[in-house]
Amino acid sequence: MKFEDLLLEIGGFGRFQILILAILCLPRINLPMHFLLHNFLAATPSHHCAIPHQEAFVNLTMEEVLLISIPRKPDGTFSSCEMFSQPQFHLLLNSSLQPENKSIIQHCQHGWVYDHSQFTSTISTQWDLVCEQRGLNQATATFFFIGVTMGAVVFGYLSDRFGRKAMLQLSLVCSVGCGMLSATSVSYTMLAITRTLTGVALSGLSLIVLPLGMEWVDVQHRTFTGILSSIFWSVGNMLLALAAYLVREWHWLLVAVTGPCLLSIVCVWWVPESARWLIAKGRVKQAHRHLLRCARMNGRKDFAVSPEVLTRMATDKTMGGSYSYISLFRTPVLRRISLCSGVVWFGVAFSYYGMSMNLTGFGLSIYLSQFVFGAIEIPAKMVILCLPAFSSGHHGQGFLRSCLHHRLLVHLGALPHGCEAEWDGVHLLHGPPRGGPGPADVPAGRGVAVPARGDLLRGRGVQRGRGIPAAGDAPRAPARGHRGHREATSKSATRRQRSRGRATAGSPEVRRAAV
Structure with a gap:
């Protein structure tokens, strides 16, 4: 039994999952309030x-x-x-x-x-970061995103070793501490250091929130889950404009955007650890308890699975294998997926933050521009959510899923525990198999026409433009080479035509026609 089968039995998208996603959306709202805070924190009035x-x-x-x-x-x-x-x-x-x-x-x-008509105080007015010193003003955003980059490496490794929930709580606590220290900065050097540390802590939120929610949701609802999480980013974008409009002093603005993390710390205590991670780490009893809790809340009272079944899943190499960042580049397919994801998301981030952090260049009120930038993202994301239902074939759907789940592919320096991301990558690079099913077309409990994660790492199981055999299919005969294969195919086709001709010649209709 696979973990995806367990999710279907306990209810892959029931009240339990909805409550988890609702709680995890709280820290998701808080992320853009810090990531785009530079627009107001370092604003330079006339x-x-x-x-x-x-x-x-x-x-x-x-x-x-x-x-x-x-x-x-x-x-x-x-x-x-x-x-x-x-x-x-x-x-x-x-x-x-x-x-x-x-x-x-x-x-x-x-x-x-x-001119204090728009901003009561910013770091530019606090330490005269204008004219010859304006480079230091822009450097505060650079320091923050350097911290985000370092945090991605640190929290990625820690969350894979010590658990998603524990590192999420640590990230929230560090975000509150560093955010409050930033608000009490008495010098530019102190502000630069604390903002860098805040970026490190918030990077943990960005990395862990989405995978933790995804690992409790079945495959069919993961696209919806990813878009829902992204919509709450847009909500946080709009709330930042409201907070900055109401709080014009930079010290208190930092307090206002950091305060919601306290609520997230309280709510995250209810969120269970990822059962997939617990099974992969051999903590079967705790995973069994969380699965029973999920089934009970989703109304699946007939669900029963023994800890022995989970133990066998934990010993599965494809479930608990050890991987590193190098694993993303071991095979040609993984190299292409990783490089494509990196290039695409560099362009996305470059253009998105390039526009979002230069709102004064549009000639409108900075508060209105910030609010509109967040608001226009929501209908765009709703269109992406509905687009796969109207797209023809699986190629467009696979591309969308690849874009939405890119973080899961590089998350923690390892591949996702399921195989849907690998399937999306193959769709993105090679197109859908000819006549082959997508992940959503395979019934529960059947072999999925996707190479297992271990096979991908060893370079097996991917054929350009061809279907991949499911786990339950009969083994094929050894390949005899292209020429031998063509000759065998031609001979078998000739024999079929001859047998079909003899059967037709012996039929009553042919004999009457001959007479």
């Missing part, structure tokens, strides 16, 4: 050089003070990073004149004055 001895110009309006103190840009706006070394009173008579002596223009010497 500013100009601070003017010394401004009280000496009491008879002048603010516009006139700026006119004699700040040079203009070619577009007519005041410069943000330069000032006159001495007041240019002659510009009051003719403001269109341009100073001929460029030596009187210098960089800001006394700090900057910021």
Whole structure:
């Protein structure tokens, strides 16, 4: 018996799975609130050089003070990073004149004055990260995503060794701690370090939440589960715009987007550990208890499976094998799947974050732009959810599943415990087998026309453009080479034609026609 068969018996998508997904959607909402926080945390309002001895110009309006103190840009706006070394009173008579002596223009010497109409405080206004220091302002996002990259490696390995639930709880606790430390930063260096550590912790959420939910759901509902999780990312995107609109001070904004992790810590205690992972690690009794709990909540009271059956599953090499990141490149098929996924998702992330983190370039309110960017994702994802039902053939469905489950393929440096991801990769690279069934077409308990994970790692079981024999099929005769195979096929076809001709010649209709 396979684990997928167990899921079908206990209810592959019942009340138990729905409750788990609802709980796991809470940390999923919190992810974009940190990943895209840079738009508001490091926003740079309009500013100009601070003017010394401004009280000496009491008879002048603010516009006139700026006119004699700040040079203009070619577009007519005041410069943000330069000032006159001495007041240019002659510009009051003719403001269109341009100073001929460029030596009187210098960089800001006394700090900057910021427009606080939109943002009460940001890290740019806190530490003057403008003009020559604006690179440090953008570097905060770089530090955060460096932490995300490191966390992907760290939590990927730890969650495969110590369990999904334990590492998810650790990731949430670390996210709360590092997020609150970021909010209390007293220097730019402290903020850079704490934001990097926050990225490490949040990477654990991003990696673990989706696989933990997927491993409790049957194959038929995993596409829906992946899209549902992605929709809650969009919801978090919109909630970020609302939180930033209501909280204009960067310290309290960090507290506002970190606080929901506390609720997630409480709720995640109810989520059980992945039974698939428990079986793979030989913890059969705990897995048996969770499976009985799932069956009872889903109304499958007649479900009964002995721990001995789970023990046999644990000893299966394809269930509990040991794999590493190198396993993703051991065979040609896996190399193609891994490289294609990497290239595609580099392009996706590059374009997505390139637009999402430059919202001021659209000329609209940054809050409205952020909200709209999140809102337009939801109908697009709903279309993707409905598209496989209207697509013809399995090729489009396999491609969609490959895009949705790409994280499962590279998750933890190992392949998924099921075989649907390998099937999706074969569909993506080679097209569907000629006349071969997809994973959804194979009844429960029957061999699936997909190579087992161990076979993929050893380079067996994948034939370009041909169906793959199921586990229960009879063994084939040894191959005799292409030429011998063609000759045998031609001879058998000739014998069939001769026998068909003799049978036809002996029929009554042929004899009457001859007479």
